[in-house]
Amino acid sequence: MANLLGGIATSHIPAIGVAMDKGLEETPYWKDFFDAYPPVRDWLYTQEPDIAIIFYNDHGLEFFHDRKPTFAIGASELYENADEGWGIAEIPPVTGETELSWHIVNHLIEHDFDITVCQEMKVDHGLTVPLTLMWPGHKYGHIKVIPVAINCERHPMPKPSRCYAFGQAIGDAVRSFAGDQKVVVMGTGGLSHQLDGQRAGYINKPFDLYCMDKIVNEPELLTQFSNYELVEKAGAQGVELNMWLAMRGALENEGALKELHRSYHLPISNTGAGLQLLATDSAR
């Protein structure tokens, strides 16, 4: 069976990608934020995962309202990034994978998650910024990525409890996959932020810290929220917590988790930016 080594939750703010392109990591605004990442990069370097399953949300690069899936998964050998319209530099193609992807698709359908399958899809900053953060200098070509997109834009969107169960089904699929691949899961986005409306700029630090605390051993306290409650507590785009919950769900049947890293920095762009690493017993 393939092994799940752990999960990483990270912000995916576009401005992070822009800052890395411009080499601003050591400037006062960015230093504390970027200083949080080396321990997580070191862990990845030591663990040598083969595959990364990345829960993210597309922000209008691949999907528009004409056909916007609630849950979608890629099954392709390659994923390209492209112009998002407002100036973040494009990054080189991301290596894909199809065998585990199709295995996950079969498992999901068998377990009542009737997912959209994309044999070609462009991946946006929700996926590319975390990749760039984990493997700076675009040195991510060796890792096979399975993109999993969750609608976080247009209501109705999948409930937090459903995102968790969805992640759990994907975790079960990984464990039932024949092979000895080492897999990490990532949840990107969040934490609290609101870009739109007169409430723009809303950030809820106490709630973000609560989420990072509870996601480790009491995720059920987070999955009980409705998306409306998440908007209320964490802002219109705070529903991106759902990707963190999917990541955590994938680790649900792994037994006790070790929290190896937690950091939070505010503000990065309009957002409370979190980074967290949870390792399973399969990790070295």
Added chain:
Amino acid sequence: MASQDSIPGTIMLDGPMATKGYPLNKMCYSFNNASARDEFRADEEAYYEKFKLTEEQKQAMRQRDVIGMLEAGGSIYYLAKFAGILGLNVQDVGGLQTGMTTDEFKAFLVKQGEV
């Protein structure tokens, strides 16, 4: 979402709003392409016609009224691409929506970390 109380200063992009906003959002989605951005810059009014914007949406666009765009069904994901054409970042857009200067808005963001 209609059964829930509204959250002040928040316009939920639900199905009916997405229906209303479709032409505006479709136009802004096109801005992923550089050639579309050029076409828009060359003749904004013609571009509004091409995507059949409603009069409410055209007015909000002409006035660069972000709240008006949201009320006309705009989704911030796509409006952000329009903001990019204007050279505005999300702090600028935050200021425009809250009646603050960009610097005041940035200070507001920082202040929320002081709890």
